[in-house]
Amino acid sequence: WVIRHQSQFQDQRSSKKICSSKRPTAGSLSQQYLHSAVISPLVPHGDETFSLLHHNHDDVKVKLFSDAYTRRADEPDGVKNNCLTLQRLCQHFQASPLDLLRFDSAKSDGIRGVYLNRSARRNDILLQLPLDACLVDENYPEWLSNAYDSSQWATRLAASWLDVFLKSNTENEGLHLWLSLLPDPEFLQASLPVHWPEEVVANARSTSLELAVDTAYFARAEAVQTLVAGLRSSPFSQNWSQEEMSKLAHRALDVVQTRSCRLEMERNRHCRVLAPIFDFINHGSQKMKNDNDQHVDGHANAAFTRDGNSLVVRALYDLQQDEEVLIDYGDSARPAWKCLLSYGFVPRCNDSKAEDNLAEVYMMGQRYEVSAETIPVDMVVDVAAATATDLDAQNIPKLPFNTPTGPENVVLTPEVATRIAERCEEVGFFMLLVPELDSYQNFDEEEDVDQALASLAPTEVLSHSLAASLRWSQHKVLIACAEGLRRFVAEEELRKDRT
Numbered sequence: 001w002v003i004r005h006q007s008q009f010q011d012q013r014s015s016k017k018i019c020s021s022k023r024p025t026a027g028s029l030s031q032q033y034l035h036s037a038v039i040s041p042l043v044p045h046g047d048e049t050f051s052l053l054h055h056n057h058d059d060v061k062v063k064l065f066s067d068a069y070t071r072r073a074d075e076p077d078g079v080k081n082n083c084l085t086l087q088r089l090c091q092h093f094q095a096s097p098l099d100l101l102r103f104d105s106a107k108s109d110g111i112r113g114v115y116l117n118r119s120a121r122r123n124d125i126l127l128q129l130p131l132d133a134c135l136v137d138e139n140y141p142e143w144l145s146n147a148y149d150s151s152q153w154a155t156r157l158a159a160s161w162l163d164v165f166l167k168s169n170t171e172n173e174g175l176h177l178w179l180s181l182l183p184d185p186e187f188l189q190a191s192l193p194v195h196w197p198e199e200v201v202a203n204a205r206s207t208s209l210e211l212a213v214d215t216a217y218f219a220r221a222e223a224v225q226t227l228v229a230g231l232r233s234s235p236f237s238q239n240w241s242q243e244e245m246s247k248l249a250h251r252a253l254d255v256v257q258t259r260s261c262r263l264e265m266e267r268n269r270h271c272r273v274l275a276p277i278f279d280f281i282n283h284g285s286q287k288m289k290n291d292n293d294q295h296v297d298g299h300a301n302a303a304f305t306r307d308g309n310s311l312v313v314r315a316l317y318d319l320q321q322d323e324e325v326l327i328d329y330g331d332s333a334r335p336a337w338k339c340l341l342s343y344g345f346v347p348r349c350n351d352s353k354a355e356d357n358l359a360e361v362y363m364m365g366q367r368y369e370v371s372a373e374t375i376p377v378d379m380v381v382d383v384a385a386a387t388a389t390d391l392d393a394q395n396i397p398k399l400p401f402n403t404p405t406g407p408e409n410v411v412l413t414p415e416v417a418t419r420i421a422e423r424c425e426e427v428g429f430f431m432l433l434v435p436e437l438d439s440y441q442n443f444d445e446e447e448d449v450d451q452a453l454a455s456l457a458p459t460e461v462l463s464h465s466l467a468a469s470l471r472w473s474q475h476k477v478l479i480a481c482a483e484g485l486r487r488f489v490a491e492e493e494l495r496k497d498r499t
């Protein structure tokens with residue numbers, strides 16, 4: 001069992017302990033929700049990642065959603081064939097190989113991605129794309145001012161995207177085709193928590209997400225302001241009202257947020273890039289392994305680098321024909337709340353080796369984050385202080401610590417482990433309950449929750465489902481954590497009996 005520093009997986013801000021001001025305290029937490037809760041129909045079944053297609057309350061809307069997201073209604077004629085579409089993009093952008101990849105949708109959840117037309121060997125080049133074909137944050141349009149700060153790369157890249165988007169009717173056929181294949185703007189927007197109403201963000205039950213959304217909200221407002229000011233002085237200004245310009249700016253930032261990557265350049269320089277074709281590759285975690293340390297379905301099987309003036313994607317292993325190409329999106333895709341914030345989806349994390357994910361637990365008014373295999377030192381210390389008054393130091397087992405800076409003098413007693421396990425189970429159960437019902441508009445407590453969900457627009461179904469997915473993913477972490485702690489307690493008791 002690993003006790004880790006609270007900050008091991010987190011950024012500085014979210015690693016701070018937060019006294020619960022907004023949320024109910026530990027004692028009242030489950031009581032309050034149990035009181036009015038019913039089991040959520042949005043909770044996924046089995047071990048599958050949550051899929052909208054499993055949502056059986058509004059099949060029509062959900063179907064509509066999946067079509068709209070994977071294929072634009074105005075997709076140009078003659079490019080229905082997935083292989084040909086990608087091949088045409090490769091020709092336009094001088095990418096190679098020409099015919100190795102195709103677009104396809106996963107059978108399980110309908111999510112579009114890039115698949116192999118034939119097998120590939122480890123280290124083979126799956127995609128080589130000239131950087132000239134990409135939008136690079138350094139080459140932003142002249143009409144953008146006030147965005148020279150390095151932290152404003154998203155604003156610069158969004159300006160480049162807007163420039164291409166607004167000119168796309170007259171110029172470059174390849175860019176036009178690429179733009180026509182991008183996700184439907186409304187659904188893209190609905191997938192990103194920065195656009196969600198406060199109560200939907202709260203329904204995901206992650207304080208880290210709530211705090212990060214607050215920060216992202218203000219950063220977004222600033223970026224939109226800069227882009228709109230730029231657009232006003234651009235050649236396109238006369239065509240758009242203020243409201244339309246701000247909507248466009250949001251759309252550009254959504255595209256950049258979910259589809260750009262960071263590339264290391266020469267002399268320790270790096271830049272942010274929006275790379276057509278490459279931007280259709282989905283995320284798989286490099287850390288997804290089973291108990292025997294073998295890779296499982298959905299793990300990353302490719303990686304990208306800059307090679308001279310190209311962006312190059314190579315196979316990490318020997319790959320089969322029809323396999324989906326997956327790259328690891330990096331730190332912004334873990335833990336799950338951060339992936340939701342950044343990319344608008346909740347990643348599949350396997351439970352037994354869930355190094356990728358964390359779940360929050362409030363205990364005694366403090367917030368902690370546990371993973372399936374680790375708990376923070378602070379949590380152990382705080383719970384021990386609250387639990388034990390006369391512990392016999394002789395009987396306290398010393399534990400191995402995997403962290404080099406591990407606090408060797410902190411011990412996890414069976415008593416403390418049991419308290420934490422109980423709390424994890426309690427919060428884990430709470431994650432399965434429907435959030436405050438009044439967040440579903442027009443919901444009368446007497447009515448069935450199905451009815452309230454049926455009244456949601458398709459985009460609202462998406463945001464509510466994603467919030468439910470994050471609750472589900474936290475539930476799995478909490479239950480795995482509790483199971484691990486219970487195992488530890490059982491082993492300790494056995495050991496005590498033997499001695």
Ligand SMILES: C[S@@+](CC[C@H](N)C(=O)[O-])C[C@H]1O[C@@H](n2cnc3c(N)ncnc32)[C@H](O)[C@@H]1O
Pocket residue numbers: 070111112113182183191258259260278279280281282283284343344345346347348
């Ligand atoms: C770089 S794009 C990848 C291509 C995208 N699927 C498409 O159809 O345009 C990133 C977006 O794809 C989706 N995505 C990527 N990896 C995913 C995954 N493992 N599970 C679910 N959605 C994923 C998310 O919507 C994300 O914002």
